[in-house]
Amino acid sequence: MSMVEMKRGDMVLEARGITKRYPGVVANDHIDFEIRAGEIHAILGENGAGKTTLMRILFGLTQPDEGEILIFGEKVNFKSPLDAIHHGIGMVHQNRKLIPAHSVIENIILGHPSAGRITNLKRTGEEITELCTKYGFKIDLKAKLWQLSEGEKQVVEILKALYRGAKILILDEPTSALAPPEVEKLLASIKLMTGSDLALVPFITHKLPIVLSVSDRVTVLRRGKVTARLETKNATEKSLAKEMVGREVIFRLQRVEVKLGKPILQVESLSALDNKELQALKAISFSVHEGEIFGIAGVSGNGQQVLAEVLAGLRNATEGKVSLDGIDISHSSSLERWQKGMGYVPAERIDVGSIGDYSLADNVLMNYYFDDEFTKWGILDSKGIRKLTEALISEYDIAAPGPDTTAKSLSGGNLQKLILARVLSRKPRLIIANLPTQGLDVGATEFVQNKLLEAKKMGAGILLISEDLDEVLSLSDRVAPIYEGEFMDIIPIEKARREDIGAMMAGLKHQAVKI
Amino acid sequence: MKLGNYQVKLEKKLKVTGWEAAAISILAILIALALFSLIFLQAKVNPLTGYKDIFTYAFADQFGLPLTINRAIFILLCTCAFIVPMRAGLWNIGMAGQLYAGALGAFAVAFAFGAASGSQNLSLSPGIVIPLMMVGAALGGALVGAIPGFLKGRFNTNEIVVTMMLNSIGFWLVAFMIKDGGLFMGAGGEGEGFKLPQSLYAPQILGGPFTILLALGLAGFLYFMFARTRTGYQIKAYGLSPSAARYAGISPYNIPLLVFIIGGLLAGLAGYHLFAANPGVYKITQNYGDFGDLSFYGIICGLISLENPLAAIPIALLFGGLASGARYAQGELRMSFGVDYAMLGVLMITLVAFQFFYRNKIVWKKSEKEK
Numbered sequence: 001m002s003m004v005e006m007k008r009g010d011m012v013l014e015a016r017g018i019t020k021r022y023p024g025v026v027a028n029d030h031i032d033f034e035i036r037a038g039e040i041h042a043i044l045g046e047n048g049a050g051k052t053t054l055m056r057i058l059f060g061l062t063q064p065d066e067g068e069i070l071i072f073g074e075k076v077n078f079k080s081p082l083d084a085i086h087h088g089i090g091m092v093h094q095n096r097k098l099i100p101a102h103s104v105i106e107n108i109i110l111g112h113p114s115a116g117r118i119t120n121l122k123r124t125g126e127e128i129t130e131l132c133t134k135y136g137f138k139i140d141l142k143a144k145l146w147q148l149s150e151g152e153k154q155v156v157e158i159l160k161a162l163y164r165g166a167k168i169l170i171l172d173e174p175t176s177a178l179a180p181p182e183v184e185k186l187l188a189s190i191k192l193m194t195g196s197d198l199a200l201v202p203f204i205t206h207k208l209p210i211v212l213s214v215s216d217r218v219t220v221l222r223r224g225k226v227t228a229r230l231e232t233k234n235a236t237e238k239s240l241a242k243e244m245v246g247r248e249v250i251f252r253l254q255r256v257e258v259k260l261g262k263p264i265l266q267v268e269s270l271s272a273l274d275n276k277e278l279q280a281l282k283a284i285s286f287s288v289h290e291g292e293i294f295g296i297a298g299v300s301g302n303g304q305q306v307l308a309e310v311l312a313g314l315r316n317a318t319e320g321k322v323s324l325d326g327i328d329i330s331h332s333s334s335l336e337r338w339q340k341g342m343g344y345v346p347a348e349r350i351d352v353g354s355i356g357d358y359s360l361a362d363n364v365l366m367n368y369y370f371d372d373e374f375t376k377w378g379i380l381d382s383k384g385i386r387k388l389t390e391a392l393i394s395e396y397d398i399a400a401p402g403p404d405t406t407a408k409s410l411s412g413g414n415l416q417k418l419i420l421a422r423v424l425s426r427k428p429r430l431i432i433a434n435l436p437t438q439g440l441d442v443g444a445t446e447f448v449q450n451k452l453l454e455a456k457k458m459g460a461g462i463l464l465i466s467e468d469l470d471e472v473l474s475l476s477d478r479v480a481p482i483y484e485g486e487f488m489d490i491i492p493i494e495k496a497r498r499e500d501i502g503a504m505m506a507g508l509k510h511q512a513v514k515i
Numbered sequence: 516m517k518l519g520n521y522q523v524k525l526e527k528k529l530k531v532t533g534w535e536a537a538a539i540s541i542l543a544i545l546i547a548l549a550l551f552s553l554i555f556l557q558a559k560v561n562p563l564t565g566y567k568d569i570f571t572y573a574f575a576d577q578f579g580l581p582l583t584i585n586r587a588i589f590i591l592l593c594t595c596a597f598i599v600p601m602r603a604g605l606w607n608i609g610m611a612g613q614l615y616a617g618a619l620g621a622f623a624v625a626f627a628f629g630a631a632s633g634s635q636n637l638s639l640s641p642g643i644v645i646p647l648m649m650v651g652a653a654l655g656g657a658l659v660g661a662i663p664g665f666l667k668g669r670f671n672t673n674e675i676v677v678t679m680m681l682n683s684i685g686f687w688l689v690a691f692m693i694k695d696g697g698l699f700m701g702a703g704g705e706g707e708g709f710k711l712p713q714s715l716y717a718p719q720i721l722g723g724p725f726t727i728l729l730a731l732g733l734a735g736f737l738y739f740m741f742a743r744t745r746t747g748y749q750i751k752a753y754g755l756s757p758s759a760a761r762y763a764g765i766s767p768y769n770i771p772l773l774v775f776i777i778g779g780l781l782a783g784l785a786g787y788h789l790f791a792a793n794p795g796v797y798k799i800t801q802n803y804g805d806f807g808d809l810s811f812y813g814i815i816c817g818l819i820s821l822e823n824p825l826a827a828i829p830i831a832l833l834f835g836g837l838a839s840g841a842r843y844a845q846g847e848l849r850m851s852f853g854v855d856y857a858m859l860g861v862l863m864i865t866l867v868a869f870q871f872f873y874r875n876k877i878v879w880k881k882s883e884k885e886k
Contacts, residue, residue, distance in 0.1 A: 314761060335764030344762070352762045355755045362748070366763040369748050378745045 010037045011073070012199050013058075013089075013168055018067035020053050027053035028064070029224040035168060040190065040200045042211045042232075044244055045221035054221070055170060058201075059091045060084035071168075090166025092157040094173045100146040107145055108160045131162055136192035151186055158189075162198075169193075171202040175210055187214050208237045208506040220244050241502040255474065255493070256453050261290025264430050264461035265311075270320030272310045280306040282485040283320065288430065288461040293452065295464045295476030296487075298505055303485035304465045305347065308434040311463070312344040313337045324430060335370060343367075343428030345420055347435040347465075349412065353419045356408030360400060361389040363407045364422045392421040397447070413444030420448060424455055431455055431462045437471060449475060469505070473498060483507045524878045531873045536821050543869035544833070547862040554857060558850045568847055569858075573840030584723055585793050587835030588730045589806070592785035593813025594820070594827040595730075595737055596656075599781065600674070600774040601822050602741060604754035605667060607775065608814065609678025610782040611807030612685030613656040617783025618790045618799050619692060620655025621648040622699055622708060625791075631699065631709040641714045648715070652787035653780045659685060660779015661772060668768035674775070686804060693799050701798060708790070708799030717792035726788040733781065737824040750774055785810065809838070815863045818870065834859065 013035040020028040028050045035041050045051045056062040058069070060078030069076050071087050078084045081091070098107045109124055125141055132139060137155050145153065154174060161169055174190075175183045190200060191214060202215070211218055211232070218235060220228040220243040228243040265288040274280035280303045288294040298304050309315035311322060313334030322330050324340055332340070346352040354363050365385050368374050374381045374388075389403035396417045400410060407415060416436070423431065433452060437445040452475065456462055466472045472479055479496045480487040481504035488504035531539075552562035572579035593610045600607040607613075624647045628637045637644060659681055666672035692699045693708040701709045718725045741747035753760040753770040761767050789806050790799050800806075812834050820826035841855035 312762075333764065333766075334761070335766075338764050346762060348758075351756065352758050355752055355759045357755050358752070362752075365748065366752070366759070369745050370764060375745050379743055380745055380748060382743065 009039075011035075012037050012071065014070040014073075015054075015058070016068050016070070018054065018057060018064045018069070020050075020057060020062070020064050026224045028057070030067070031221070031224075031226055033219055033226065033229075035199045035201060037167075037199050038194055039216040040194055040202065040214055042202050042215035042218045043221065044208075044211055044218055044240060049221040049244075050224040051221055053224075055091075055172060058084070059089060059170060085164055085166070088165055088167035089170065090161025090164060090168070091170045092154065092161060092172065092174065096153050096157060098145050098153060098156060098160075101144065103142050103144055104139060104148070104156055104159075105141040107156055108141075108163050110160075112164060128159060128163060131159060135162070135189065135198075137189055151183075154186055155189065166198075168199045168201065171200065174202050183210070190214055208240050208508070211240065212237060237506065237508055238499065238503055241506050241508070242499055244502070255477075256457055258291035258456055258459070260292050260477075261459060263287040264290050264325055265463065266321075266323040266326075267311070268321040268323075270307070270310065270317055270322065272306050272315060272317045274303075274306050280485050281310065281317075284485070284487060285320075286480060286487065286490060288463050290429070290459050290461050291456055292478070293456055293462045293464050293476045295466065295472035295479045296482050297466060297469055297472040297479055297501055298482035300467055302482050302505075304482050305434070306485075307482075308344070308347070308432055308463075308465055311432055312342070312346075338367065338426075339370065341429035343423040343426055343431045345423050345431065345433045345436055347438065349415050349419060350408075354407045354415055356406065358407055359404045360393070360398075360407060360410075360418060361386050361403040363418060364389045364392060364403075364425075367422050367426055388425070392418070392425060396421040396451075416444065416448060420451055424451060427458070427460075428455075429460060431460055432465070433462060434465045435467065436464070438467065445471075469498060469502060473501070481505045521879050525875045526878050527875060531821070533821075533823070533826070536873060537826075539869050539872050540819055540830070540866065543866045544862065546869075547865035550865065551858055551861045554854070554861075558848070560848050560850065565844055565848060568844040569837065569840035571840075572843040572847075573836030576843075579839055579843060581723055581794070582839040583832070583836040584727060585788075585835070586809070586838050587832045588724065588727050589785050589789055589809065590812050590816060590834050591730045591734060591827060591831035592726075592781050592788060593810040594816040594831055595734055595813075595824055596778045596780075596782035596785065597813045597817035598820070598822045598824055598827065599737065599750070599777045600664075600771075601817055602747075602754050603750045603770050603774040604757070605771060605774060606675045607660075607663075607678055607778045607782075608675050608811075609659070609663065609681050609685075609779075610785070610810040610813050612678065612681040612683075613659045613779040613782030614786035614789065614810055615685035615689045615803070615807065616655035616659040616779075617652035617786030618655075618803070619689060619699075619786075620651035620653070620658075620783060621787045621791050622651075622711075622799060623655075624648045624651035625711055625715055626699060626709075630712050630715055637712070637714065644715060645717060648791060649784065649787055652783045652791070654783070656783015656786065657776045657780040660775040660777075660782070662775075664772040664775025664779075667771035667775070674771070682807065686807060689799060689803055699799065705801060707801045711791060711797040715791070716794075716797055719794065722794075724788060724792040724794060726784075726792045729784065730788070731828065733784075734824040734828055741824075746773070782810065782813075812838075812859065812863075815866065819866050821873070834862075837862065 011034060015031060015033045018028050018031040019026070031054060043051055043054070053062070057064050060081045060083050076087055099110065102110070105121060105125055105128060108128055128141060137159065139152060139155055145156070148156070158169065174186060187210065194200060212235065215232045218230050218232055218240065219226055220240065222244060267287065268285050269283040270281055270285070271279065271283050272281040284307065286294065296304050306315060310317050313332060317330065321328060324337065324342060327340070329337055329340065350356065355366070365374070365380070368385065369380065374384050386403045392398070393400055393403065398414050398417050398421070400414060407418065410418065420436070431452070436448050436452065449471065452462055452464065464472065464475060473493070473496060476493055478490055478492055479501060480490045481501050483505060484507065491501070548566065555562040555565040573583045574580060593614070596610045596613065597607050625644065628639050628644050630637060662681060663674045663677035666677055667674045691697055694700065694706045699708045701707045720728065741751060749760070749765045750770060752763060753765055757767060790796060816827050816830045816834060820830050837858055838855050841858040844850070845852070845854035
């Protein structure tokens, strides 16, 4: 651990020209970035902007291809998180790595070098209490972890890092799992912590109000590059949103003008809970017409996933009504929805959209086994399904040796093509496409988008859920920015301005926004 | 690990073919037999003599072979009872309880038609009562199997715990029915069930119980079901990825229920075979609990066969043979009690240990020079 004395404003960490390439993508492209003692330095960016990669590099979880990191002016080369910890870097993960059955104090000392053999809980307790007083945390050290709220667990993670001697604390989306009152509490603590010599680096996706309320400086990333580096006092929510989302359009897809038909999907004041039993959808109403792409733009975790699952029949709504082609399907099972002409392209390609150990033919069968077309007396028509799979492989240009290949051997892009091929080949009347291009390379993205446009031309209604504003704007006929389970507005594409929508995705233009 | 100039590394295996699995299993069996030689040596018996006795009795003896086949039928049915839920990723540890219920179901049918009185005159012809007894056995097993299946599907209750507990319940239910004045108590009052009248003895084929055809037929049917039918496809999909199965519209409630009903039904038929079709038995015996214990070999056979009902046939035969052969060798060679169970135990542990090679392979590499 470094014993360098720090003064407020001293440079504690400097990253120069950090570059990390993954096959097909430059995750970090010559990122320069510095942190000073006593500051809260927010890093802002959309999903896939390179935040996670940068964070992993700073904490020694991965090594950069180019560039150097200096800590207290000394050049370092982290081979593992242990090296990073020795240099005073602490990390608070978004997914808590704590043990529910243990007490707070036991969790804090777990993995600490001094806790190797005999633990002096009394002395340790005093030391931790001292830390709490210093940084203004209130927590019962004897409480079991499972008794704590998410916010308190976050505090335990922070204490754990501090107790290991962290001088630079990396917080990965510190507020994403917290309920609003807890967010306020945590922010208060974070502000108090900066009274000392600590440097804090919250990595924040999109919650602009939080960035503005707590940080001293902001670095904005987009597509692996730093697009802005500002003092927070000079920034506004709008300026940050603009930097984060960017202006340039990457793809020039020709939006197809199709005469809209009758409404195919009608949703009336639909509400639902997420896995944490929190209200994730708040009385949403909208409709999708034949030949229309209805785009939902939003940052991850604002209810769009829950919406997709409710519509697909995989999650129960607490209130509201869903009609497909005029027929109430609110209480229909997912199978009935498939049979009635709904097609769902899930965001979780590996865990939900496919079965890795099944062959491609058996994966195609996932959307066909219930049809009489491929079964007779309960016996599957293996030949027929193989033929269909072969046809889809060639039509969708899926790079695979044949229908007997297992799905887990496919790349992400090819897997997505397979899922899309399977769903679209049923000629669904309504397609729910949840993050259809996320994580795909440029070519596959374009392919998927063109296929959606083709389906639209054929008269299908499409509900497109995306975190990529470019995509939503270039494909949709109407756009609904979603924030915390509500549509901020439903805007026809002619009137949609990307700055406005970017701001709405971040929760602006809404009366109830707090913090 | 380093050995001289070579480096030995373990690598993950993605897929194991049927032939590889067979080769690994045969190797494991040979090693188990080698290990078990130590027990022969300790008893001052030449292992070769020991194995000769075991295998001759088990597979080439006019008394031993029928015993082997009887055991093998029983183990095969129990293996299938384990395999079906396993294909859905669920553990059936309750074949014992299900086979007890099956036995009770079969004997309840016989009882209902007046078979307990000792007279040969039944109210219906055996041609009807015997099939009804089988239906009773299947229903009894299926009913007990449905409990963990329903609880799993509805409330996500741990099926291992439920099936295990039902084993105890089944055990004491049988005791209640056949002992101390129970409804099915035999005339002798020796703590066993009533004996079936001769007319209800299950028909025989080539001197063995006809249930061999039933067991082989069911194994073949299950193989076909998993390979070619919609139901098999749904069960496998649920087993490989419950979330993907749900996405595809496969009911997360019905699949656990279905596989446990099928599993229980198969175990119930194993109970029928054991107590109503096994030549020379035809009653729920005093030591019925031992057969409950034997049913656990269904788990091990199911795992070794990689959940393939056809591959389970030779494995069940081997286990059945070793169980009967070792019991015989124990008496013949005047060894201490329990040789048969020790033998099966060693075999089981070795086979399970060798499953490691289903998922890993050892790679030899020439060491790189140190930099």
